[in-house]
Amino acid sequence: MEKTPFIEIRGLKKVYKLGKERVVALDDINLTIQRGEICCILGTSGSGKSTLLNMMAGLERPTKGKVLYSNKDVTRFDERRWALFRQKNIGFVFQSYNLMTGLSGVENVAMPLMFRGMDKDKRTRIAKEVLREVGLGNRMKHKPTQMSGGQQQRVGIARAFVTNPKIVFADEPTGNLDSKTTTEVMELMVNKSRENNQTFILVTHDNGIARYADRIVTIVDGKIVRDEKNESIARTREQIASDNAQEVRQQAAAEEETEVSAPIPADEAAANMSTEGAE
Amino acid sequence: MKIFDQIAMCLQNLSRRKVRTALTTMGVVIGTCAIVVMISLGVGLQKSQEAMLAQMGDLTKIEIYNYSGGAGGTSSVPNLDDSMIEQIAAYDHVDVITPVVQAEWGKINIQCGDYIYQDSIYGVYPEALEKLGYVLKEGKYPTGKEKDYTILFGENGPYSFYNPKNPEEWHDPSSGDPPVDIFSDDFTISVNAQDPEGNAKEPEKYDATVTGVLVGDWNKGYETVYGAFLSIDQLYKLYQEYDEFNGISSTSSSAFNPRKINYNRVYVKVTDMKYVDEVETKIKDLGYDTYSMETVRKPMQEQANKMMLILGSLGGISLLVAAMGITNTMIMSIYERTREIGIMKVLGCVIGDIRTVFLMEAGLIGFGGGVIGVILSFAISIVLNVLGGGGLGGLMGGYYYGGGGDAATQISVIPIWLVGLALVFSTLIGLVSGFSPANRAVKISALEAIKHE
Ligand SMILES: Nc1ncnc2c1ncn2[C@@H]1O[C@H](COP(=O)(O)OP(=O)(O)OP(=O)(O)O)[C@@H](O)[C@H]1O
Ligand SMILES: [Mg+2]
Numbered sequence: 001m002e003k004t005p006f007i008e009i010r011g012l013k014k015v016y017k018l019g020k021e022r023v024v025a026l027d028d029i030n031l032t033i034q035r036g037e038i039c040c041i042l043g044t045s046g047s048g049k050s051t052l053l054n055m056m057a058g059l060e061r062p063t064k065g066k067v068l069y070s071n072k073d074v075t076r077f078d079e080r081r082w083a084l085f086r087q088k089n090i091g092f093v094f095q096s097y098n099l100m101t102g103l104s105g106v107e108n109v110a111m112p113l114m115f116r117g118m119d120k121d122k123r124t125r126i127a128k129e130v131l132r133e134v135g136l137g138n139r140m141k142h143k144p145t146q147m148s149g150g151q152q153q154r155v156g157i158a159r160a161f162v163t164n165p166k167i168v169f170a171d172e173p174t175g176n177l178d179s180k181t182t183t184e185v186m187e188l189m190v191n192k193s194r195e196n197n198q199t200f201i202l203v204t205h206d207n208g209i210a211r212y213a214d215r216i217v218t219i220v221d222g223k224i225v226r227d228e229k230n231e232s233i234a235r236t237r238e239q240i241a242s243d244n245a246q247e248v249r250q251q252a253a254a255e256e257e258t259e260v261s262a263p264i265p266a267d268e269a270a271a272n273m274s275t276e277g278a279e
Numbered sequence: 280m281k282i283f284d285q286i287a288m289c290l291q292n293l294s295r296r297k298v299r300t301a302l303t304t305m306g307v308v309i310g311t312c313a314i315v316v317m318i319s320l321g322v323g324l325q326k327s328q329e330a331m332l333a334q335m336g337d338l339t340k341i342e343i344y345n346y347s348g349g350a351g352g353t354s355s356v357p358n359l360d361d362s363m364i365e366q367i368a369a370y371d372h373v374d375v376i377t378p379v380v381q382a383e384w385g386k387i388n389i390q391c392g393d394y395i396y397q398d399s400i401y402g403v404y405p406e407a408l409e410k411l412g413y414v415l416k417e418g419k420y421p422t423g424k425e426k427d428y429t430i431l432f433g434e435n436g437p438y439s440f441y442n443p444k445n446p447e448e449w450h451d452p453s454s455g456d457p458p459v460d461i462f463s464d465d466f467t468i469s470v471n472a473q474d475p476e477g478n479a480k481e482p483e484k485y486d487a488t489v490t491g492v493l494v495g496d497w498n499k500g501y502e503t504v505y506g507a508f509l510s511i512d513q514l515y516k517l518y519q520e521y522d523e524f525n526g527i528s529s530t531s532s533s534a535f536n537p538r539k540i541n542y543n544r545v546y547v548k549v550t551d552m553k554y555v556d557e558v559e560t561k562i563k564d565l566g567y568d569t570y571s572m573e574t575v576r577k578p579m580q581e582q583a584n585k586m587m588l589i590l591g592s593l594g595g596i597s598l599l600v601a602a603m604g605i606t607n608t609m610i611m612s613i614y615e616r617t618r619e620i621g622i623m624k625v626l627g628c629v630i631g632d633i634r635t636v637f638l639m640e641a642g643l644i645g646f647g648g649g650v651i652g653v654i655l656s657f658a659i660s661i662v663l664n665v666l667g668g669g670g671l672g673g674l675m676g677g678y679y680y681g682g683g684g685d686a687a688t689q690i691s692v693i694p695i696w697l698v699g700l701a702l703v704f705s706t707l708i709g710l711v712s713g714f715s716p717a718n719r720a721v722k723i724s725a726l727e728a729i730k731h732e
Contacts, residue, residue: 084627
């Protein structure tokens with residue numbers, strides 16, 4: 001039986017025109033991601049990782065090609081449908097946290113629920129619960145400016161997961177954090193995704209961080225050059241942590257030549273991706 | 280997003296920049312104040328003019344004069360007869376209509392014991408009296424349905440009775456009682472002999488009932504002071520009898536057939552001052568001469584309106600400046616919040632919600648400024664009235680009619696419609712000023728916004 005792909009990208013191309021100059025940021029990207037997969041998009045700076053992610057989230061329009069969620073073509077969605085789609089299905093973690101400076105931790109976390117039209121008591125209760133889960137039970141009422149970078153990113157993570165989205169995107173989520181905090185934050189996200197069978201798409205230039213993923217897609221100059229199952233995932237988490245601390249330079253040796261994607265089987269192949277409005 | 284959350288977000292945004300919000304609101308407050316106070320001066324002027332006019336006469340009354348009236352006029356003007364009265368009565372906004380026929384002097388006597396009244400007897404539709412604004416002092420209005428002769432006197436009517444045997448006897452209305460008591464004495468009414476010597480028999484005396492007396496008002500006319508009102512039908516009955524008694528043939532009688540009579544004078548009362556012009560024009564078009572306070576009121580009102588427009592525009596300019604302030608504030612606020620707007624969009628906030636929040640902020644500045652402005656305007660209005668009692672209105676009044684008297688004490692009047700207008704207008708100004716910034720906010724690219732520092 002053929003499995004319905006959860007996310008399918010077909011011939012995706014993005015060209016930026018700057019005056020007469022044309023920058024091909026992405027060139028003929030084909031990618032299929034299954035439900036529950038933890039997928040890392042790895043590449044050097046300027047390789048087109050963010051561009052790919054943004055197009056998957058509807059923040060940018062592709063020049064060519066399609067993005068399908070559970071066989072549904074979302075490429076031509078208008079702004080409103082994309083907003084509602086993100087509201088329902090997507091969580092975001094940013095490198096620079098992107099918290100609302102005027103709001104407290106709880107209010108920041110509760111915000112996506114507010115957009116859905118949930119009433120205040122309920123969303124505050126849920127937000128508090130998620131904040132406790134990310135270890136910020138004692139920082140709920142603090143404003144982002146009163147928190148460390150790591151704490152802010154935990155708020156960001158709580159905000160991404162609070163709606164229990166089917167997909168979470170993270171663009172360099174640990175870019176501004178030290179190595180210890182990076183480990184904590186990565187584990188937090190990966191564990192939460194696994195707990196809820198969420199698809200987690202991680203963008204990074206850091207091989208060490210890529211190790212947390214089940215699958216690593218490497219992009220060079222807007223093209224996929226490698227798509228491999230992550231070997232190290234078989235190892236324990238402690239080992240990953242120590243890898244990150246000590247074996248960063250040995251990454252190259254660990255690379256293997258797997259061409260075909262070998263996704264982790266999703267229990268329910270075609271999750272119903274809702275594109276309807278907020279309740 | 281729930282409306283409650285939108286409001287909360289809007290308030291939060293406004294309170295984050297307290298000083299700026301306060302200053303922007305202040306602009307609206309000043310603008311609203313300017314408009315409200317200015318217009319209140321105009322309204323005050325108008326009010327004092329109206330009060331002044333009301334003192335001079337009834338503002339809703341139209342008097343029709345038909346100079347071709349009398350015995351079969353030859354002009355092209357149609358006869359002002361009962362069917363014409365019915366026609367005019369059917370016009371829109373006509374409240375009540377009555378012909379006014381003053382009995383020829385000496386034809387009819389009202390008698391009470393030795394005393395006779397021969398002053399001024401008017402035939403009218405009795406049921407119109409109350410609506411015409413004749414105010415009762417005592418007793419009640421005649422209904423027009425009485426079988427017997429029924430009389431309503433002007434305030435000093437009872438003082439006009441005199442004793443033919445003692446013509447020197449004089450009863451002063453300002454002191455002392457009238458010679459007759461309208462409620463306890465018996466009255467009779469009769470026609471007069473043209474030539475008392477030549478007639479063998481006395482004219483018949485009919486019992487008459489007096490229903491009451493009116494409050495005398497020289498502005499409403501002599502009739503309210505010294506007159507006596509009869510129903511027009513009863514007056515004609517007496518006229519007929521007069522002709523018969525004195526042997527005057529029906530062809531030479533001007534008043535014989537009520538259906539053919541051409542009235543000299545008809546009073547029309549319209550339901551509201553604002554319809555006077557319309558109704559009066561229609562009547563004029565029939566060819567009759569008319570008189571109403573409108574001829575005086577209109578130019579005065581036009582002047583007051585012009586004044587109000589000038590004053591209001593002055594206020595409007597300051598509100599326009601306030602509008603620019605709001606737009607400026609909102610644009611600033613958008614620049615500051617570009618990143619936040621981007622985050623909201625990425626997190627799935629639909630653009631409609633973002634626009635609503637921005638419009639609410641602008642609208643709230645407008646509305647809030649309007650409310651404070653109106654409150655402040657009331658304070659200013661009170662101060663103006665206390666300091667400059669009889670100021671502008673009195674000035675104008677004096678210019679026209681040598682002083683408007685006590686009518687022109689309020690220089691500034693804020694009617695409830697002005698409050699409503701100010702609030703609606705200031706809110707609208709806020710919304711309009713916020714419209715383009717709000718649209719700019721929703722057009723911000725989410726991606727660029729979150730890169731924005
Ligand atoms: N708005 C834009 N206009 C023009 N060119 C752009 C724009 N955004 C991205 N690019 C170009 O597209 C290419 C890919 O950019 P992208 O941001 O996807 O890189 P990246 O892999 O995320 O890099 P980094 O790791 O530094 O974030 C780059 O060459 C960049 O210059
Ligand atoms: Mg990037």
